[in-house]
Amino acid sequence: xxxxxxxxxxxxAAKKMLDVSLLRHQAIASNLANVETPNYKxxxxxxxxxxxxxxxxxxxxxxxxxxxxxxxxVDTGAISGRSDGNTVQLETEMLKLNQNxxxxxxxxxxxxGSLARLRxxxxxxx
Amino acid sequence: xxxxxxGIDSTSSALDAxxxxxxxxxxxxxxxxxxKDVDGKPYQRQEVVFESVLRAQQDAxxxxxxxxxxxxxxxxxxxxxxxxxxxxxxxxxNKQGMVAMPNIxxxxxxxxxxxxxxxxxxxxxxxxxxxxxxMSALSIGRHS
Numbered sequence: 001x002x003x004x005x006x007x008x009x010x011x012x013a014a015k016k017m018l019d020v021s022l023l024r025h026q027a028i029a030s031n032l033a034n035v036e037t038p039n040y041k042x043x044x045x046x047x048x049x050x051x052x053x054x055x056x057x058x059x060x061x062x063x064x065x066x067x068x069x070x071x072x073x074v075d076t077g078a079i080s081g082r083s084d085g086n087t088v089q090l091e092t093e094m095l096k097l098n099q100n101x102x103x104x105x106x107x108x109x110x111x112x113g114s115l116a117r118l119r120x121x122x123x124x125x126x
Numbered sequence: 127x128x129x130x131x132x133g134i135d136s137t138s139s140a141l142d143a144x145x146x147x148x149x150x151x152x153x154x155x156x157x158x159x160x161x162k163d164v165d166g167k168p169y170q171r172q173e174v175v176f177e178s179v180l181r182a183q184q185d186a187x188x189x190x191x192x193x194x195x196x197x198x199x200x201x202x203x204x205x206x207x208x209x210x211x212x213x214x215x216x217x218x219x220n221k222q223g224m225v226a227m228p229n230i231x232x233x234x235x236x237x238x239x240x241x242x243x244x245x246x247x248x249x250x251x252x253x254x255x256x257x258x259x260x261m262s263a264l265s266i267g268r269h270s
Contacts, residue, residue: 018263022132023189025259029133029252030181030193033140035245037176037196072192090248101255108262115267 009060014110016053020045020070021104027072028097031088038084042093046073131256135181137249139195144246146198147174151239158230161218169228171204204229 006012027043034040049070056064078087150172160169177199180192206229214223 019189022259025252025256026133026136026190026193029136029249029256030195032245032248032252033136033143033196034176034178034194035140035248036241037178040178040194043192043194069189071189074192090244094248094251097252097255101258104259105262108266112266112268 007062008114009057009062009065011111011114012062012065013053013057014107014114016065016068016070018104018107018111020049020053021100021107023070023072024100025097025104028093028100031093032090032097034086035088035090035093036086038086040086040088042075042078042087043072044075046071130260131253132259133193133252133256136193136195137252137256139179139197140249141246143174143176143196143198144242144249146201147242148239148246150174150201151235151242154230155232155235158228158232158235160228161216161225168208168226169230170208171206171228171230172201173204174201175199 024045027045031040031042049068052068053065056068075087078089080087081089154171157163157169163169175198176196178194178196181190181195208226208229210224211227212223213219213225216225219225
């Protein structure tokens with residue numbers, strides 16, 4: 001069945017990571033919007049999600065990977081070096097923003113690559 | 127409606143807020159020497175107060191719940207006392223020849239202005255990256 005082509009655990013993981021990169025972008029957008037708001041605490045994708053995903057990928061369980069739901073959480077590890085209680089640091093945030101965009105490009109290429117191989121298998125030409 | 131540009135709500139609210147902040151700074155610099163405002167007193171420095179707002183219209187169980195936008199809570203007057211300058215020939219000088227000038231420090235305003243334009247740029251970078259991600263998402267599966 002063609003289903004099997006789309007349930008490969010790597011493909012499902014790449015798709016899930018695409019969702020995660022968009023969610024992380026949302027968090028960074030929120031952080032940068034509030035870079036000067038007193039008492040704002042920076043957001044990020046919740047760290048428990050990463051641990052769950054790692055476990056699911058190690059087990060190559062596509063259904064489990066697909067069922068994972070990333071969520072946003074306040075980054076409790078961020079330290080406020082400022083007197084207004086805000087934990088956002090502009091430079092770190094900009095680096096994370098660019099890193100996240102590159103990750104997103106990588107993941108779209110992984111997904112595209114899977115689809116291109118599928119097309120090659122069906123038609124015999126790239 | 128689907129949202130192609132992730133985080134655009136937060137970013138646009140921040141751009142709006144920074145624009146207003148810049149307007150207030152411009153007003154402060156423009157009025158740095160105004161000794162008689164509409165109320166007859168020297169102009170008083172104004173400053174904006176930012177506050178974060180949970181994004182409207184989002185489900186509590188949607189994955190991006192918790193992301194925030196920013197808005198100007200209020201524009202408040204700076205209560206520091208006016209700067210007293212000795213200038214007996216000034217029409218608003220008091221008996222001792224002192225003139226009450228606005229409590230504005232040009233250097234402070236310039237620093238605020240730079241901070242404001244830096245965070246404006248940072249937010250523009252967010253849109254640029256969101257656009258790049260949307261474009262690469264749209265090209266998934268395209269014949270190369």
